[in-house]
Amino acid sequence: MAKVTQITADLALPFVEQAGCTLWDVEYVKEAGSYFLRVYIDKEGGVSIQDCEAVSRPLSDALDEADPIQDSYVLEVSSAGADRVLKKPEHLDRFIGEEVEIKFYKARDGRKSCVAILRGYTQDGRLTLEENGAQFTLEKQDVAQVRLYPRFS
Numbered sequence: 001m002a003k004v005t006q007i008t009a010d011l012a013l014p015f016v017e018q019a020g021c022t023l024w025d026v027e028y029v030k031e032a033g034s035y036f037l038r039v040y041i042d043k044e045g046g047v048s049i050q051d052c053e054a055v056s057r058p059l060s061d062a063l064d065e066a067d068p069i070q071d072s073y074v075l076e077v078s079s080a081g082a083d084r085v086l087k088k089p090e091h092l093d094r095f096i097g098e099e100v101e102i103k104f105y106k107a108r109d110g111r112k113s114c115v116a117i118l119r120g121y122t123q124d125g126r127l128t129l130e131e132n133g134a135q136f137t138l139e140k141q142d143v144a145q146v147r148l149y150p151r152f153s
Contacts, residue, residue: 004028004037007068012039012059019054021047024080025087028073035073037063040080047079082150092121092146099149102129104142115149 005026016023016039024040041047041055056077063075086092086100096118103113116129116136125140 004069007066008037008039008059008063011062011066012055015055015058015062016041019043019051021051021055024084024091028069035069035071037069037073037075039075039077040084041077042080042084052077052079082148084148086118086146086148089121089123092118092127095148096120099151100129101147101149102127102138102143103145103147104138105144106142108142118146 005028008028009023009026012026013023019041021041021043024042025038026040027036027038029036029038039055039059041051043051056075059077060075063069083101084091086095098118099115100118101113101115104111108114114131116131118127119130119135120128125143127138127140127143127146129136129138
């Protein structure tokens with residue numbers, strides 16, 4: 001059987017596209033004893049509450065009909081956010097040249113994270129970054145998370 005996230009992504013995609021958005025990510029997590037099915041969408045110029053509603057209502061009906069999840073859960077449809085997590089190659093592609101925050105599994109140079117400019121990546125997950133004018137490379141197994149790092153003036 002396909003994963004809940006893949007089933008949800010497949011069901012959500014037509015509704016997301018009909019709303020003029022793109023599907024950023026889907027996650028299914030348990031937090032504080034409750035399950036959450038989160039669908040993150042994106043749109044040039046930003047996602048509105050109306051965009052979220054335009055996806056949430058028909059997706060909820062489609063999920064009820066397909067019934068891919070045994071447990072009760074909360075469906076959330078929201079923007080990927082200004083500080084979105086970059087998980088997929090297309091996410092990284094879109095933000096090459098931008099500042100990202102990288103969290104490490106183990107401390108590196110005494111730090112558990114850093115903010116750097118994303119300069120590139122390879123298909124096997126190696127990231128090329130620039131911090132204070134110096135480029136360096138990180139292996140996939142050393143990186144816990146890559147997140148867009150917004151600066152607000």
